[in-house]
Structures are given as structure tokens and as C-alpha cells.
Amino acid sequence: MVVFFVKRLLMSLLVVLISTVIMYVLVDLSIDPLEELRTSTAPNKDQQIANRIAQLRLDEPVLTRYFSWLRGAAGCLYGNCDLGENWQTNQPVTSLLSGAVGTTIQLVGVATILAIVLGVVVGVVSALRQYSGLDYSITFISFLLYSLPVFWVAVLAKVFLAINFNDFLTDARFSALFIAIAAALAGLVVSAAVAGPRAARWRNFAMTAVVTAVLLVYLNLTNWFNEPSIGIVLITLSSVGWAFLVTVLSTGLRNRKALYSALSVAALGAVLWLPMLYFWDWARDAEVLGWPLVIGALLVGLMVSAGIGLAWGGPDRTRSARTAALTAIPVSMMLFVDRVMQSWGSYNDNQLIKGRPIATLGRSTPNLEGDFWIQLIDTFTHLLLPTATLILISFAAYTRYSRASMLEVMNQDYIRTARSKGLTERTVVMRHAFRNALLPLASIIPIDIITLLGGAVLTETVFGWFGMGRLFVVSLGGNQQDPVMAYIVIVGILAVIANFVADLAYAVLDPRIRVAA
Amino acid sequence: MSTPLEPTGSLEPTGAETVENAIELKDVEGLSQGQIVRRRFFRHRGALGGLLTILLVALLAYSSIGAFGIPGWWRFDHLTLGEVQNGGSPSLSIPGLFGADTLSVGDHPFGQDEIGRDIFARTMKGTQTSLNVMIIISLLAALIGMAIGAVAGYFRGWVDELLMRFTDLFITFPVIVIGAVLGNFAGSAGAFWLAVALGAITWTTLARLVRGEFLTLREREFVDAAKVAGASSFRIMRKHMIPNAMGVIIVNTTLLASQAVLLETALSYLGFGVKSPDVSLGTMISEYQSAFSTRPWLFWWPGLLIVLIALSVNFIGDGLRDAFDPRQKRIPSARAMAKAANAETVPASPSPSTDGNER
Numbered sequence: 001m002v003v004f005f006v007k008r009l010l011m012s013l014l015v016v017l018i019s020t021v022i023m024y025v026l027v028d029l030s031i032d033p034l035e036e037l038r039t040s041t042a043p044n045k046d047q048q049i050a051n052r053i054a055q056l057r058l059d060e061p062v063l064t065r066y067f068s069w070l071r072g073a074a075g076c077l078y079g080n081c082d083l084g085e086n087w088q089t090n091q092p093v094t095s096l097l098s099g100a101v102g103t104t105i106q107l108v109g110v111a112t113i114l115a116i117v118l119g120v121v122v123g124v125v126s127a128l129r130q131y132s133g134l135d136y137s138i139t140f141i142s143f144l145l146y147s148l149p150v151f152w153v154a155v156l157a158k159v160f161l162a163i164n165f166n167d168f169l170t171d172a173r174f175s176a177l178f179i180a181i182a183a184a185l186a187g188l189v190v191s192a193a194v195a196g197p198r199a200a201r202w203r204n205f206a207m208t209a210v211v212t213a214v215l216l217v218y219l220n221l222t223n224w225f226n227e228p229s230i231g232i233v234l235i236t237l238s239s240v241g242w243a244f245l246v247t248v249l250s251t252g253l254r255n256r257k258a259l260y261s262a263l264s265v266a267a268l269g270a271v272l273w274l275p276m277l278y279f280w281d282w283a284r285d286a287e288v289l290g291w292p293l294v295i296g297a298l299l300v301g302l303m304v305s306a307g308i309g310l311a312w313g314g315p316d317r318t319r320s321a322r323t324a325a326l327t328a329i330p331v332s333m334m335l336f337v338d339r340v341m342q343s344w345g346s347y348n349d350n351q352l353i354k355g356r357p358i359a360t361l362g363r364s365t366p367n368l369e370g371d372f373w374i375q376l377i378d379t380f381t382h383l384l385l386p387t388a389t390l391i392l393i394s395f396a397a398y399t400r401y402s403r404a405s406m407l408e409v410m411n412q413d414y415i416r417t418a419r420s421k422g423l424t425e426r427t428v429v430m431r432h433a434f435r436n437a438l439l440p441l442a443s444i445i446p447i448d449i450i451t452l453l454g455g456a457v458l459t460e461t462v463f464g465w466f467g468m469g470r471l472f473v474v475s476l477g478g479n480q481q482d483p484v485m486a487y488i489v490i491v492g493i494l495a496v497i498a499n500f501v502a503d504l505a506y507a508v509l510d511p512r513i514r515v516a517a
Numbered sequence: 518m519s520t521p522l523e524p525t526g527s528l529e530p531t532g533a534e535t536v537e538n539a540i541e542l543k544d545v546e547g548l549s550q551g552q553i554v555r556r557r558f559f560r561h562r563g564a565l566g567g568l569l570t571i572l573l574v575a576l577l578a579y580s581s582i583g584a585f586g587i588p589g590w591w592r593f594d595h596l597t598l599g600e601v602q603n604g605g606s607p608s609l610s611i612p613g614l615f616g617a618d619t620l621s622v623g624d625h626p627f628g629q630d631e632i633g634r635d636i637f638a639r640t641m642k643g644t645q646t647s648l649n650v651m652i653i654i655s656l657l658a659a660l661i662g663m664a665i666g667a668v669a670g671y672f673r674g675w676v677d678e679l680l681m682r683f684t685d686l687f688i689t690f691p692v693i694v695i696g697a698v699l700g701n702f703a704g705s706a707g708a709f710w711l712a713v714a715l716g717a718i719t720w721t722t723l724a725r726l727v728r729g730e731f732l733t734l735r736e737r738e739f740v741d742a743a744k745v746a747g748a749s750s751f752r753i754m755r756k757h758m759i760p761n762a763m764g765v766i767i768v769n770t771t772l773l774a775s776q777a778v779l780l781e782t783a784l785s786y787l788g789f790g791v792k793s794p795d796v797s798l799g800t801m802i803s804e805y806q807s808a809f810s811t812r813p814w815l816f817w818w819p820g821l822l823i824v825l826i827a828l829s830v831n832f833i834g835d836g837l838r839d840a841f842d843p844r845q846k847r848i849p850s851a852r853a854m855a856k857a858a859n860a861e862t863v864p865a866s867p868s869p870s871t872d873g874n875e876r
Contacts, residue, residue: 019690146827146831147831149786149802152816152824461787472697477788488690491691
């Protein structure tokens with residue numbers, strides 16, 4: 001097994017090495033560094049051309065240049081990196097890359113996680129309701145999303161999500177018609193997803209529609225969009241809701257101990273609401289506020305919740321602990337979001353924002369000053385559009401994958417066995433089917449993530465994020481061999497790693513795949 | 518009495534599944550494989566809609582401004598500059614939309630750009646380019662992928678190893694990256710060469726699938742039979758194996774085609790694909806995106822056509838996949854099920870076909 005993987009890894013690295021030769025030659029053919037000089041009218045045109053040929057060593061054979069490039073690149077293995085430079089600005093490529101990588105990770109990270117979660121949930125629901133109206137609608141929508149050109153959608157998103165939404169924010173009121181349509185739509189989707197006999201469908205429809213309408217009216221009445229907050233009442237109510245939902249999905253409501261642990265976590269969240277606000281203020285004054293602290297607080301929260309689950313005792317207390325910890329995630333996220341929202345007003349009134357918060361270009365507002373919360377909101381408003389665009393596209397693919405794999409699993413014999421021995425539908429779906437349906441995704445997701453890390457080329461271009469993809473496009477368009485090659489090497493190595501991780505994940509998760517080599 | 522192998526009629530209908538199977542089998546009685554596939558395809562509503570849409574789009578695009586040297590019926594072409602009328606806004610009006618009450622086309626149904634070029638003619642020209650590029654890419658990719666996959670899967674051993682490592686060379690990078698590098702110089706030579714370049718890099722998925730298919734097919738009896746009869750390797754592949762792998766090839770070529778449209782337009786948008794004076798739907802969007810707030814119509818049509826083409830091809834691919842997949846079952850309607858169940862229970866004596874068997 002180890003031998004097999006090592007052999008594979010070495011083979012793939014060899015493939016990357018060979019492909020860099022080919023790509024170096026192709027890039028050399030593709031670009032023309034003398035382009036703007038050829039059409040120049042300067043009197044010393046010939047002299048300039050000769051200078052540039054000497055500067056870029058264009059008179060030497062392409063393979064000679066490749067090997068000298070490779071020598072520099074090989075230096076990266078022992079910390080003496082020389083990937084060449086941008087010949088127009090004389091910036092070393094390594095410094096260009098370091099900024100671009102961070103930008104891309106920020107852009108792609110959130111989008112990928114959200115797309116995977118949403119795609120898997122929708123795909124699984126669609127598979128469970130196969131051949132229903134909901135299934136057909138989801139299939140149609142995912143086909144539609146799959147056929148959308150990113151660059152076109154991105155421009156539409158700029159207009160409709162940013163400009164029009166910013167206009168809407170100046171006088172944030174929903175019309176009665178909008179509320180009615182939104183309520184009906186939400187009711188339809190939920191009742192179709194939950195399904196059941198006709199009476200139950202009507203009940204679900206009515207309940208969801210009323211809740212949606214009440215929520216929207218509440219947003220209207222409280223002028224929510226200008227002073228957004230969740231508030232202690234909503235936090236308490238929805239925490240209890242989350243507790244029930246998580247318990248239903250993870251152990252079922254009949255496991256009382258699990259339900260009580262989840263409810264205790266919800267209660268703890270509500271109790272901690274006010275102290276946490278003071279805690280954040282203290283942290284800001286003590287200047288320890290930042291992502292490490294936030295993540296640390298989340299981890300502490302998870303551990304405390306798991307402890308609560310264990311404390312409820314009983315024979316299956318580990319499951320109570322798991323349920324409690326799972327409940328803690330949405331509850332603590334709500335507490336966090338509530339705190340972020342409290343800074344919204346001061347962000348919105350900022351001189352640089354002028355009440356038009358949703359940004360269409362770039363990664364952050366230049367020269368914006370403010371504490372952690374303000375910067376966080378700023379990042380969020382800049383991430384919103386590109387993330388939404390990226391999600392739309394990859395969401396469709398994940399929906400298709402997870403639907404297909406869930407259908408495959410639901411037709412297996414062991415599902416029939418599980419049903420026939422009298423397990424509840426929840427146990428069959430969540431324990432026997434869902435886990436196995438995730439298996440094929442384990443081999444797709446790493447490859448997808450790495451492909452995206454190579455840069456959401458189009459999204460970065462439209463939204464003006466200077467990430468990896470944009471670096472590639474600009475360098476190729478600007479006839480820059482070295483940055484393009486650096487990009488290609490990184491993407492190639494990332495692809496090898498991704499394939500390796502995918503194989504490894506599959507072998508670890510699925511014993512049938514293990515190779516005896 | 519019937520033999521246990523007899524599939525229809527004689528078996529006791531024991532449940533919904535049997536009835537379903539009976540309906541299914543009765544459906545395809547006496548039809549060839551090709552006929553079954555065709556029937557299933559034309560029953561797939563999405564696929565049929567997709568096919569009609571793409572045919573209509575192609576008809577409109579090729580006939581309106583003409584193609585391959587034959588003039589079309591539209592009075593403008595994509596290059597002629599004209600006088601900007603009415604601020605260049607579209608003259609198309611459809612009853613019920615945008616407060617219009619008559620159906621009229623007018624001079625410039627899709628509007629004009631700032632130098633007076635007719636957007637309808639330009640969109641149609643771009644559609645032609647995208648369709649041509651799509652067809653060339655998918656045919657070329659299908660041919661290369663089929664050849665490489667077939668040879669690798671049939672001969673196995675070092676040939677397979679070599680060809681698959683060769684395939685890995687292309688899979689190392691996202692298609693859009695190699696496409697951009699190749700398209701940057703192939704695009705300058707014209708849309709045709711761009712399509713050839715893209716076709717030469719998009720065959721990898723198909724090659725892998727065909728190889729997998731061939732690895733299982735070569736173990737089948739009919740291949741052994743052909744070998745014993747003395748057929749050459751080339752003949753076995755061409756006459757016996759490729760026809761059996763045709764389902765996989767057709768389905769994936771179709772899905773590839775829809776990705777090809779998006780790839781070409783994306784590259785053209787980035788400036789590494791079709792280059793001016795050639796028009797592509799992607800270059801139109803990139804040219805006109807800054808004018809979106811003032812002249813949105815410049816931007817709507819090319820995007821809508823890309824979506825229309827890609828969506829229809831995707832639906833056709835989906836329909837083909839269902840049609841070729843033997844495991845794919847249409848769920849009969851409740852009425853058909855009840856009818857079949859009744860028909861099964863009524864005749865107490867064996868059906869005529871089993872009688873024939875007995876004699």
C-alpha cells in the first residue's frame with residue numbers, strides 16, 4: 001500500500017516535470033514580449049528591440065532558457081527560490097505569488113465550504129424525493145446553473161445584487177406583494193421537501209408561509225436592514241429550534257438524554273449572550289481580539305457542550321455529547337453574527353461606505369479604519385458577490401454528484417435490509433445511506449478545491465481580486481513568461497497533491513478500495 | 518406450461534415490481550437496440566425540448582446572416598457601421614412584454630452598439646462561431662479520445678501505461694489554463710484553429726471512459742469469437758467493440774459539447790480566444806460589459822444565447838444518458854400500473870405466446 005502510493009506520487013511528480021517543459025515551450029510560443037515594440041514609432045525602435053531580446057535572452061534556444069529557469073525553480077527545494085521576475089516592473093515572482101495565494105484562499109475557502117454543504121443537502125433531499133416536483137425543479141435549476149457563463153452571471157450579480165440592493169437599502173421596506181410571494185415560495189419548497197400525506201403538506205406549507213411572512217414583516221417594522229441584530233429573543237427561540245433539528249437528524253427525538261443535552265446547550269447559549277458581549281469588548285480593549293481568539297472561543301464552546309452531553313450520562317452518552325457539540329456550532333455562530341451585526345450601523349455610516357455597503361470590486365475598502373468587527377464586515381461585503389457567483393456554479397455540480405450517489409446507495413441491498421429489520425427511516429437515511437453516499441464525494445472534493453485554488457480565473461477577473469487566477473491572466477496577457485510558469489508549476493504540484501489526497505481519502509474510508517501492491 | 522426463462526406473460530405478477538417489468542418489456546417487444554434508445558430519447562421531454570431549441574437557434578443563426586458564402590435574409594451584417602437610431606435601443610416589441618401591444622421586429626430588433634452596428638447580426642455571427650467551435654471541438658475530442666482510449670484499453674500493458682501517462686500530462690492543469698495558453702496564439706489564426714487547439718486538449722475524460730469500457734468489453738465472449746475467427750485487432754475494435762461502447766461515447770461527447778461552448782466563450786471573454794474582427798458571444802460580452810448600466814441590451818442577448826445553447830446541449834446529454842442506460846427505468850404512471858395489473862390477473866389460461874412455445 002505504502003509502496004503503491006509512493007510510486008504513484010513519484011510518477012505524478014515526473015509527469016509535472018515533463019509537463020513544465022511542454023508548457024514552457026507552449027507559453028513561449030503563445031506570448032510575444034516584443035508586441036508593443038513592433039508597432040512602436042520610436043526612432044530607436046531597432047535598438048529597443050535588440051535591448052529587450054538581450055534582456056529576456058530571446059536569442060537563445062527556448063530549452064536553454066527552460067533549464068536556467070528550472071535551476072532557479074529547483075532552488076525552492078532548499079530555500080533559495082528564484083522563479084524569475086516580472087520584466088516590466090522587476091518585481092520578483094515569489095513576492096507576486098505570496099499576495100496572490102492569500103487572496104485566492106480567502107476567496108475560494110468560504111465559497112467552497114458553503115457550496116459543498118448546500119450542494120450535498122439539496123442533492124440528498126432531491127434524491128430522497130426522486131421523481132417529485134421538487135426533484136424535477138432542482139434538476140432543472142442545477143442544469144441551468146451548470147450552463148451559466150460565470151463572467152455573464154458575475155456582471156448581472158454586480159448590477160442586481162450590488163447596485164440595486166444598495167439602492168434598496170436606502171429605503172429598506174418590503175412591499176406586501178413581495179412578502180406574499182416569498183412566503184408562498186418558502187412554503188412550497190418546505191412542504192415539497194418534507195413531503196408526507198396531503199394534510200401534512202398543507203400544514204407544513206401554512207406553517208412555513210406564516211413564519212416567513214411574520215419574519216419579513218418583523219424586518220420591515222424594526223427597520224432591520226439599517227440596524228440589523230438578532231436579539232436575545234430570536235437567539236433563544238432559534239437555539240431551541242436548532243437543538244430540536246440537530247437532535248432529529250443525529251439521534252432522533254426519542255433519545256431523551258440527547259435532546260436534553262442539546263436543549264441545555266441552547267439554554268447556555270442564551271445565558272451567555274450578554275456576558276459574551278462584554279467579553280468581546282474586553283478583548284478589544286485588551287487588544288487580543290482576532291481570529292485566533294474567535295476560533296479558540298468556538299473550540300472552548302464545543303468542548304464545554306460535549307462535556308454537557310457527557311454529564312447527562314446514560315449508556316450512550318457519547319452520542320449525547322456529539323449532538324450537544326453539533327448544536328453548539330449554530331448556536332455559537334448566532335452569538336457571533338449578532339455581535340458582528342451590532343457594528344453594522346457604524347460601518348454603514350462610515351465616510352468611505354456612504355450607505356452603499358455591498359462592494360463590486362476588490363478585496364477590501366482601501367484606507368478603511370476600524371476595529372476587528374468593522375474589518376470583518378468589510379471583508380464580508382467584499383466577499384459576498386464573488387462568493388455567491390462561485391457558489392452558484394459549483395453548487396450545481398455538487399448537487400448532481402450527491403444526488404446520483406445517494407440514489408445509487410438507496411438502491412443497495414443493505415438499505416432494504418436495514419428497512420426490513422425495522423429501523424426508523426431517519427436511521428436508515430442518516431446512518432446507512434448518507435454516510436456511504438458521501439464516499440464518492442471524498443474523491444471529488446480535494447480535486448475541486450485544488451482546481452479552485454489554482455484560481456477562480458474568471459471570477460477573480462470580473463471582481464478585480466488579484467488572486468492566482470488573475471495573476472495568470474494578467475501575466476499571460478502582458479507577455480510575462482516567468483509569472484505564468486510559476487503559476488503553472490504551482491497548479492501542477494497542487495493537482496498532484498489533490499489526486500494523492502483523494503486516493504488516500506478513498507482508501508482510508510472505503511476498505512474495498514485498498515490495494516495490495 | 519412455460520419454461521422458466523420465458524420473460525413475459527407466464528410469470529405470476531407478485532408485486533408492483535413485476536408489473537413494472539411487464540410494462541417495460543411489453544414496451545420494447547420486437548424492437549432493436551437502436552429503436553429502443555431512440556424511443557426512450559424522444560420520450561424524454563427535456564431532451565426533446567433541448568433538441569428543438571438548439572435546432573431553432575442553429576437555423577436562425579445560419580439562415581439569418583448567411584454562412585459559408587451563402588447570403589442570408591437579414592439586411593445587415595456584423596461589420597457594417599450604420600446610423601444609430603433611437604439611441605440604439607432595441608426595436609423588438611412583443612405583446613405583453615415591456616408594455617408593448619403589437620408584435621413588430623423593426624430595423625434593429627436587438628438594438629445597436631455605439632458605432633451603429635446591428636446587434637442582431639453580431640449576435641447571430643457570434644452564435645455561428647460558438648456553434649462551429651462547439652462542433653469542431655467535440656468531434657475532434659471524440660475522435661482522439663476514442664482512438665487513445667480504445668488502443669489503451671484493448672492492448673493494455675505498456676501501451677496502456679504510456680497512453681495513460683500521456684493523458685495525465687493534459688489533466689495536470691485546469692482546461693482553462695492550457696486553453697488560455699494555446700488559445701492565445703491559435704485564436705489569432707482564427708476561430709477554426711482555436712477550436713482545433715481546444716479539441717486537442719479536451720479529449721482526456723473521454724479517453725479514460727472509453728479505456729474503462731474497453732477493459733470490460735475485451736473480456737466478453739463475442740471478442741473471443743471474433744479473435745478465433747481470425748479478425749485483426751483493428752477490425753475487432755472497429756466492428757465489435759466501438760459499437761458496444763457507443764453509448765458512453767455519444768453521451769460524453771454531448772456533455773463535452775456543452776462545456777466546450779462555455780470554455781470557448783470564457784476564453785474569448787478573457788481575450789485568449791476568438792479575436793476581433795471575428796465575433797464570438799464571449800467577446801461581445803467582454804466588449805459591452807462596461808456599457809451595462811446604459812445599454813443593457815448589448816449585454817443580454819449574447820449571454821442568453823450562451824445559456825440557451827449550453828442548457829439545450831446539457832438536456833440532450835441527459836436524455837441520451839437515460840436512453841442508453843439499461844438500468845434506467847421509466848416509472849409508469851399509476852394508471853398504467855393499474856391497467857397492467859388488471860391485464861395480468863384476468864387471463865387464467867397462458868397467453869398465446871407461451872402456447873406457441875409449447876408446441
